[in-house]
Amino acid sequence: MSLSLSSLRRRVTPRALGASVALALAATTTAVLASDHQDTPEVELSPRMDINDVYAFPGSSADRMVLVMTTSSPITPAQGATAGFDTNLLYQLKVDNTGDGVEDRVLQFTFTGSGPSQQVTMRGPVAPNQTGQMTTVVTSGPTVTGATNTNLGSATGVQLFAGLRDDPFFLDLEQFFRIIPDRKPATGPLSQLPDTPSASGWRPVGQAVDFLRGLNTLAFVVELPASQLTGTGTGKIGVWGTISR
Template sequence: MNHKITKNIRKATLFALLIAVVGTVSFQPLGSLMASSHREAPLISGDPKADGTDFYAFVSPDKSDTVTLIANYLPFENPPGGPNFYSFDDNVRYEIKIDNDGDAVEDITYRYKFTTTTQKGDTFLYNTGPVKSLSDPNLNVRQTYSLTKIQDGAETVIGQDIPTPPSNIGPKSTPNYDKLQAEAVKTVGAVKTFAGQSDDPFFADLGGLFDLLTIRKLPGNAGGGSDGLKGFSVQSLALQVPISELTNDKSRPTDPKAAAAVIGAWTTSSRQSTTVLGGGKASSSGEYVQVSRLGAPLVNEVVVPLAAKDLWNSSVPAGDAQFANGVTNPELGKLLNALYKVKVPPQGNFGTAEARDDLVAIFLTGIPDLTQPPNVKPSEQLRLNVAIAPTQNPNRMGVLAKDNQGYPNGRRLADDVTDISVQAVAGAVYPLFHKDFKPDPLATQLGDGVDKNDKPFRSSFPYLALPSNGYATTSGLDERASVGNSDKDSDDDMGKTIAIAVGALALGALAASLLMRRGSRA
């Protein structure tokens, strides 16, 4: 065969394969991946294993003498993401911090530190067979952790070598995944702990919210939104702690107005200041530096301006006065007025009569007689009144719906913090502080059209829904995939993909034919 023709055929074949690959990949809607409330600041968006996505604190519904604290990390885990499935980072300190006297400084810290081991380095497999227990020899990659309590300057290791469950791979690899998760729930000392993968409990129409605050179906409180987190997973840290372990006087308050009834909480992640790469390894040294901080939801996403987001993640609550203007003069309020003509309450500078004292209470001081501790120092925390017992009929709108056990009194998994926050900025809470103010009728109807998680939460600790398995998920980016869909849906999607690929190969064949003709003429 002529050398020039052979060369052209090779080019055409490569071209055909390239078209086939591009044809199948480019039809995936990538926009939703890039628009996330989880990736809230420029620096942390490049460090997903240290990126705190959400934080929850609530009186445990089935064990009301305890508080459950949940910190989620690593956003947008796509279930089929092997062979290196998702895990915590061995080089990150993950911490949950408690301020129990209102001075904006942590009094108690729970620190998680992880260690990953590989049983067999001569295989690419995450697991070499079905994993039926956390000690199963088929589980090749394992992660354990230590749990340390820090209080009054003393560090106490309360648990070591605690196992985490593997990622939910599929029916052959993890046939009884609920059993693996249950095995990872451990009681150490006075607390119950879990660390591992879960379905992302946050629900919101990210695509609409970050497309210039689009509400797909006005006014937003009657559905019609698209859950941008559906089908994705996160890495969860969950703690269930006796209330008496958290309060400043070691009591379990029953009076919501008791001096010790309110605690504040947040989560942070920290890395050592220096990382050296070489020889296929990374080594870290130096002091630990905070890279992520998260208390109340959506603060760094929509309250803190872009130029200050990385500073926020490295800051401590005691220094939050520097961010006060974002609370008292929120950009979101201006946008709601400009886009939807909502008449938001007066706005002005921090400390003036025109300040948004309602938002100052929600985000910085706590609400009087509900979540405000005595002698409070303004700071952003997720505050919880531990004396308010769980309700048998929770309302997703929390305090706005007169359900004082919900957000912004702590945060339960099912609280619709997006709708609550948007309505609060629009003025729905303002009459509590200014009796003569009447909110815009639209203010109490605003929302994103997504009212609940795509999966039901469980009734016992750690309460989180199980993560989707990778086998049943064709793509976390394809409408957050065919999780729970019928085989027919999967077959239809596969048919479309095959059709695209066949068409692309046909184009490639045509290109090859043309190149061969040109080559023969030459």
């Protein structure tokens, strides 16, 4: 199976200050194409809503694959002891298997409890109740439920881990800011910021430092039969993640 790499890291950033609807979990979202940590002031202020990265890669056998979404980084080792997912949020991995950029399958994750003793429920993969920015929690399809920070499900079916993991992203952040002093917009007040790079390339091996070293993230890792995602589609999939209130 081949993956549509261009869509691996597409993501939808939720409107962070929208009304919280804890029971219905209806979500209103604003589409933003972006990648990696702390992209907007909204998610900097609401780190539990911050999607760090979405990954998809082949699984433990040729007919299986792995989907990963990381959130909430950076979590320091000391913070890890109490870190937990937000019980008022709906976390989703969405899969397009027909090439039209619209989700055909969703994996939905919700949580109860607090801190490291939370319970996760994963619903799907299943067709969503509604595509696009508004959706609700699905009531049909397979579910996996259990404690966070443990391996759930079965090795031949759907396997799930939801919990604290070392953040796999790798970046020499300090040098990044020297190469690109500010990721400024084209218009508006911020466009007036000075543009004075003080470096033109990465620091060499031995001097470069991975900023994410030692920092943790709250991750969803799902391994499952690829056929559950591709269905009767083209055999190629696009994957993205969302977090919604």
